[in-house]
Amino acid sequence: MKPARLIAVGRLRAGPEAELFAQYNARLRPPLAVTEIPEARGSAAEVRRREGEAILAALPEATLAVALDLGGAAPDSEGFARLLTRWQESGRPLAFLIGGAEGLDPAVLASAEAKLALGPMTWPHFLVRGMLAEQLYRAQAIRDGHPYHRAWRP
Numbered sequence: 184m185k186p187a188r189l190i191a192v193g194r195l196r197a198g199p200e201a202e203l204f205a206q207y208n209a210r211l212r213p214p215l216a217v218t219e220i221p222e223a224r225g226s227a228a229e230v231r232r233r234e235g236e237a238i239l240a241a242l243p244e245a246t247l248a249v250a251l252d253l254g255g256a257a258p259d260s261e262g263f264a265r266l267l268t269r270w271q272e273s274g275r276p277l278a279f280l281i282g283g284a285e286g287l288d289p290a291v292l293a294s295a296e297a298k299l300a301l302g303p304m305t306w307p308h309f310l311v312r313g314m315l316a317e318q319l320y321r322a323q324a325i326r327d328g329h330p331y332h333r334a335w336r337p
């Protein structure tokens with residue numbers, strides 16, 4: 184499987200969020216390749232626009248982009264595993280996009296093939312990297328029939 188790319192705003196420094204991401208990313212076959220976009224300055228709209236331009240410029244041609252966004256669909260983990268399989272089988276480069284403190288620019292959201300929410304709450308963008316990597320690992324476990332994922336609940 185070709186590696187998916189994570190394009191995320193901000194520089195993740197050493198600390199608990201970096202460790203969380205590294206722990207799950209290391210379990211992915213293959214791990215996500217990470218491209219960090221520098222945080223922009225200006226008004227909220229300028230920040231979104233500048234960061235958005237940099238995100239779009241970082242996307243390889245024909246990329247199937249999945250934007251992490253509160254307004255996106257929120258599948259359960261099995262549904263996400265099925266979506267991931269469909270995206271990977273498209274044969275196109277796959278990239279997940281995470282915005283910065285001001286969120287993703289409308290131009291980025293409009294260009295994305297899919298929008299994915301990790302529930303209705305707003306999470307810090309550096310934590311979202313680890314949460315996404317965990318769900319990608321869970322999707323891998325679901326497809327492999329690995330007991331990491333226990334679907335049963337009372």
Ligand SMILES: C[S@@+](CC[C@H](N)C(=O)[O-])C[C@H]1O[C@@H](n2cnc3c(N)ncnc32)[C@H](O)[C@@H]1O
Nearest residue numbers: 251252281282283286287300301304305306308
């Ligand atoms: C602090 S949030 C930005 C909040 C911004 N006001 C907005 O509504 O997008 C930074 C980034 O983290 C990601 N994010 C935060 N919470 C999320 C959630 N529940 N689902 C998906 N992505 C989320 C998104 O990529 C977002 O652009």
